[in-house]
Amino acid sequence: MDHIAVLGPIEARVSGVRVAVVSPRQRALLARLTLARGRAVSVDTLVDDAWGTRARPRDSRAGLQVQMHRLRTLLGPLGELIATVSGGYRFDLPPELIDAEMFERQTLQGRELLRWNPQEALHRYDAALARWRGPAYAEFADTFAHAEAVRLQQLRGGVLEERIAALLAVGETTQAVADAEALISQDSLRERPYGYAMRALALEGRTSEALSLYQRLRKVLAEELGSEPSRTLEDLHLSLLRQESVAPAGPTAVAEPRLVGPAPHSSAVASFVGRQAELDELDRALARNGSVTLVGPPGVGKSRLAQELCARSSEVTLVRWVDFSSCDTGADVPQHFAASLGPCSPGPRGVTEAGLRAVNNPKTLLVLDNCEHVVDEVALLVARARRSCPQARVLVTSRERLAVEGEYVINVSPLPVQAGKGLAPAVRLFLDRIAAAGQPIDEQNLDVLRTVAVICGRLDGLPLALELAAGRVSTLGVSVSAGVADLLWLASGRRTDRSSHRSLRAAVSWSFDRLAADEQRLLRRLSVFAGWFSVTWASQVCADDTLPPGQIPALLASLVDKSLVSRRADPAPGMRGHSLLHTVQCYAEDQLEQAGEADVFRERHAQALEGWAVDLADLPVIALGAVKPVWQVAA
Structure with missing residues (x-):
């Protein structure tokens, strides 16, 4: 049967025969498209995931097309399900052809059967667990598939626990104790296995061992979390002390588990600067x-x-x-x-x-x-x-x-790039990350520090951009990096995060892709403004038949709410109160080029500036001292 397997190394099978997808780029594309099954994935995201920090072809889009053609050919009938859509690709793969989907289906079936047919539930749980060949998404579990890999691993842990409930229900108490102890050895803070093991031990007449296991849990929770076992386990413990009979437990009869940090994608190993x-x-x-x-x-x-x-x-x-x-x-x-x-x-x-x-x-x-x-x-x-x-x-x-x-x-604002005394937080973070990359900078060299401050300013003081760019700078050097025109390329190249944080382009794309069509249209057109602009100017320059002027204020407010347009705290009436971060502007400029609108709206912006200059030239000489307020009102 044709299917894609992600519960272990990424694998494809056509007519039951394993397809050798050897190329790392094609494996990454297959994993990313499977992860986003039924949804379009942008070209930028696919290129970031497929090439990572490796050298990319001059024409990334053409290179991606080549890799996609080869992948489709390899997959045969499955490859025909990869559709080319506007701005990217989509894998129209039915859920029954993905092992992770079938794992979840069999898990739900087992859960439904557990109450009235535990023996059959046990078979369903075993069939679901048999689909696992290793960590989910294997080589991509630490990058773009991290969140899904963690979620599937959590589900697998739950199935292992519910399987113990099924063992108890069919009288396999010895096996239940062994399996529960195995789970406890893997994660000593999860209460559910303790509850199952205590019940199994009690059913075997080993009450003293069950009581000892409770004390073991109590000690672990006190030392690690400063807390006590849940009320459910306390009640079970009390029942054992009273020598009351204990029934085999279904999935609802034991304590809820405890999940302790750190957070997914944790970067807590790195220094924390400012804030x-x-x-x-x-x-x-x-x-x-x-x-x-x-x-x-x-x-x-x-x-x-x-x-x-x-x-x-x-x-x-x-x-x-x-x-x-x-x-x-x-x-x-x-x-x-x-x-x-x-x-x-x-x-x-x-x-x-x-x-x-x-x-x-x-x-x-x-x-x-x-x-x-x-x-x-x-x-x-x-x-x-x-x-x-x-x-x-x-x-x-x-x-x-x-x-x-x-x-x-x-x-949460970007880190300050300038400071009254000492190094600004953005500069401090940047220097720390460059040093961590093995290329420390002489902090006594004022010329180098000025250049670093310029780089930090171009990157808007965004911590993600600074951390990503530090890797490039450690390779290119400070002076060369300061002259790199492509900010989005400079801030890229980390492998160990989900795809939306492996490059600044991907981070902005994550937000852009989720905007409504009119919001996307306005944001890319706003890229013609190099600095602050007013609502009036935005309407004058960006409106057309597809985007009426009356819609601009509401759309602009929505982009402010979504943190893609910056707004002064309390701009005066008519004042230029909005702007784009340099990094967002770079991404929006690319989108403007791809939409074929760049020449039109740059010309309209130039005409607006020309009109403003003419109006300003008509001012009487006596008003020149008030040029700034007049400029603000005009804008």
């Missing part, structure tokens, strides 16, 4: 409000700030981290939320309610990361958490605020 004011404000806001959203442009370091808060806060003893970057649509949010927290007993109100119960503790922090593309559904989730779990503390990272009652928004 003390933001950390202080974040700490106070969480204590006072209970729900805080970190908002900022792509690559500004929202997730990293959240990680640092988790590491430093003395008020947090348990972190539950949910990364929504792998969710395709808002409909995926409830199931992904529950899966990220580990196997939870659904309860009468579903998996979301079960997950929320697990965070209703003032010492527990729930972090919802990368929420911008599912903001509506996450807003509902947070609102529900605030109503039903008053003790819960929730930290959200998004490029757009949730707009829910009680939300405290912290705008």
